[in-house]
Every structure is written in C-alpha cells, then in structure tokens.
Amino acid sequence: MCSVTKEQVYDELRKIIDPEVGFNLVEMGLIYDVDIDDDCNVKVTMTLSTKACPLHQMITQWVEDAPKKIDGVKEVEANVVWEPEWNISMAEDNVKKALGAL
Amino acid sequence: MFNISSDYAPPFKMIEPFFKFGSIAFLISIISLLFIDVNTPLFDLKVVGWAHLFLLGFVMIVIFGAMAQLIPVALEIGHYKVKLFYYIFPTLAIGTITMVIGFWFKPFLLPFGGFLVLVSMILFLYETFMTLKATTANSLTVKSVKFGNIFLTIAIFIGFLMALALSGVIPFDVSRFLPIHIILVLVGYVTVTIIGMSMILLPMFGLAHGYDDSDVHRAFWIIVASVIAFSIFQYFDFSTLKLITVILIFGAVGLYLRQMITLYNIRARKIHDIWYKHIYIAFISLALSVVFGVFWVLLKSDIALKVMMWFLLIGFFAFIINAHLIKIIPFLVWFERFSPLVGKQKVPMLHEMLPDKDVNFSFWASLAGLLISGFGLLIESDTLFKGGVVLLAFGAFLMFQTVLFILNFKPESEDV
Secondary structure (H helix, E strand, C coil): CCCCCHHHHHHHHCCCECCCCCCECCCCCCEEEEEECCCCCEEEEECCCCCCCCCHHHHHHHHHHHHHHCCCCCCEEEEECCCCCCCHHHCCHHHHHHHCCC | CCCCCHHHCCCHHHHHHHHHHHHHHHHHHHHHHHHCCCCCCCCCHHHHHHHHHHHHHHHHHHHHHHHHHHHHHHHCCCCCCHHHHHHHHHHHHHHHHHHHHHHHCCHHHHHHHHHHHHHHHHHHHHHHHHHHHCCCCCCHHHHHHHHHHHHHHHHHHHHHHHHHHHCCCCCCCHHHHHHHHHHHHHHHHHHHHHHHHHHHHHHHHHCCCCCCCHHHHHHHHHHHHHHHHHHHHHHCCCHHHHHHHHHHHHHHHHHHHHHHHHHHHHCCCCCCCHHHHHHHHHHHHHHHHHHHHHHHHHHCCHHHHHHHHHHHHHHHHHHHHHHHHHHHHHHHHHHHHHHHHCCCCCCCCHHHHCCHHHHHHHHHHHHHHHHHHHHHHHCCCHHHHHHHHHHHHHHHHHHHHHHHHHHCCCCHHHCC
16 A cells, blocks of 8 residues: 555645746646555646647656655656646636736 | 657757847847938838848848747657758858848849858758658648748749849849748748747747637738739739738738737736737737838828838837747756756746846837837938937847846856
C-alpha cells in the first residue's frame, strides 16, 4: 500500500510556476487530477492554458519531476489533455483577481 | 496528442541577431525620416530607400527571426533545416544595407543588394516550404504561412527585376509592377503573416478561449482573393476593378478588427500591461489607416495616402512588432538562461526582465511621435512632422536599449 497522498503531490506541483503569468499550475487550475496507485506510481492529468504553449515540453517535464521529490514515489506520468478546455473559471480566486478577471 | 517539442526551437544565438539588427534598423529608419520632407513624393528614391530600410531591415528581419521561433509552435513540427537561418540573417542584413545605400546614394549598388536580399529570401522560402511539406496541421495560421510566403516569392522576384531596371541593367516596366510589388509585400506577406500569427499570440497572451473565429477566416480569404485579383487587374490596367479589390481589402481589415475586439472582450487576462498598450495603439492605427485609405479612394488625395501609409507602417506594423519584441525576447532569454535553473534557484518571471521605465517612456514617446507626425503629414507641416519624428526616435532608442537590456539579462551568478 502506498502512503503518498494526493495533497503531498499537489503541494509539490504548487511549486511549479508558469513564468509568463507568475502563478503555479495548481492555482491556475491546470492540474485536473492526480492518481496514485498501490505501487506509488503517480499519474497527473493536466492541461495548459493554450495549445500553442512554447513551454509545453518543459512544463510537462517539471510536472513529472516534481512528485519524485516525495519519498516513496516511483514513476510519474504527466497526461496532457485538451478536454475540457482550460478557462479562467478553473483558476483560483487570487489568480482571477490578479489578472483582472474577478 | 498535440505536442510541441522544445527540441524544435532554434538556438538562441541564431535568433538573437535578427532582433538586435531589427531594433537598430528601426532606430536608424526613424532618424532618417528627419531628412525627408512631408512634401516628398511617395515614389521618390529617398522614400523608397527609407521604405526598404524600414520594411526589410526592421519588419522582415524581425518577422523572419520570430518565424524561426514560431513555426514549430504554429505548424506543430520542427524546421526542415533550421541552420539555414545562420545564412539568412547576414545575407538579408548586408543586402538591405546595400540596397538602401543604392536607393539613397549609389544606384549601381541596387542589383547587388537586390541579389543578396533575393538569396536570403529564397533560403527563407525554401526552408519554410520544405517545413510546410511535413505538416498535417491546417489551421488559419498554417494557411497564412503558405499564402504569405507564396505572395512573398512573387514579390521578391518582381522586386529584383525592378532593382535591375532601376540601375539600368534590363528594361522593365517598373511603374506597372511597382503597385503589385507593394500590395504583395505589405498586404500579401506582412499583413497576412500578422493576421496568422496574431491568432496564436493574442489568445495565448490574453488567455482568450472559446471564441467564434469566423470573422478572421472571412477576412483572411477576402484578403488573399483581393491580393491576387489586384495583381491581375493592375497588370492588365483595369482601374475600376482594381479599386474594388482595394475596397474589399479595407472591408476585410474591418472584419479582422472585429475579430480582435471579440478576442479583447473575452480575454481572461484583463490587466493593461505594456504589451496590451502597444496592441491597442497598433489596432487603433490599423483602423485609422483604413479610414484614411477610404479618403484616399474617395478623394484621390495623396495626403490621405501618406497618412494611411504612416498609420499602417509606424502605427500598426511598428507597434505590433515592438509589442512582441518585449514578449518574445524575454521568453527566449528565459528559456536559454533560466529554465535550466528552475527548482535550483529563484528564477525571474518574464515581466521582471523588462526595464519598466525605459519601455514605458519608449511607448509614450512613440505614441506622441506617431500622432504628432501623423497630424503633421495631414496638414503638410514639416515642423510638426519632424517634431514627431524626434519623439519617435527617442522611443525607438529606448526600445533598442530595452532589447539590449533583455538580451543581456543573466542569472546573478554570471554577473561577475
């Protein structure tokens, strides 16, 4: 049985900042789900704010690296999806406020 | 899955000279306006030389540099032979300088400069078309790259023949082909390319999603059809039909502007940063350019034509390009120097890499210069025009300084 929790993974993902907007991926609402299996393999289902993101590969690499800092985590897979399409309503209120959308 | 590999991105040192040269050429082209009077005819060699310095040295060279970076993003594939950009830059830069000297001082240099520009553009077109062959994407941006580059191909061959004719090498009907050359470059290539790229960059920077993009599609096809029709009608000298195509282009620009308003209204990122300020002025200038274009068509007024060109070139092209210089260059520098440091030390946000004071002064000085010089052209006041140009030159100098500041932005450990 794996003792790693979703909260621990989310905490690590919160350390990944998008350099263009200055917010972390979790507060941007870009992380759709985190699955942890019994062997402590982590699957992060996520999206990006645009399909044309030039940092696509780099951000997914960061997402795959971040949870590995937690003791016990084995493999990490970043699964990038485009459905549902990201929109600002998925972001946390502080992001909406800072971008002028609230 | 749609996946853009950063492996496709060209090396930073390959792209850097395009932006450096572009911002220097912009500054020099603005300063050189001090030596052109408001009453100088548009086809005087002084003006033609200035137009080539501005368009080749600033607009084209920055677009080529940006395309090296953006084509993988737009086409979802890597370049066919990205190393060709190492040859494209020097041939285009030297060719442009030679052509401008040819137009201003030594006409015998025109074929040599024209040949170098031709070579650089053939390399660019070869690289772009071979890259296009490998893509399965068929977005509006892909179509804009295809059509824009076909128009550019025809334009540069006509341009080279005109350069040979102007230096007395071959007989060629310059007056018949000059309008075709102008429409193919300004509308067929630059405007079509900006339309295509703006549909990637503006939603990306503004965080705009889920919008109806039918206006920009209509605008694109009307412009493509009008550019082709204009070229044919100009060749066969069908004046009325030619006029209709010009009006259609104005209408298409109106549709494109409506699309931009749609994007603006639904954007999530509503803060008015310096990029947005440049974008506002660019699109307001494009609208003003259309208004003066209508006056030109209705009144056959040379003054209206000059003001239309002023707001198109300095208002729209320069502001939209400078807007993206201060977005794209920080990203390239960040990607090159700071992305390897993520997780190891504190890295800057992209907006923190801008010298706020310089870039703000550059914006306001350029805006004041744009309006004062534009008004000077309208009332044919050389004093007002030159006064505005001085402000524009100050803005261009600060923009050049801004570009250098960003290019020299390094992690603290490298500052020693």
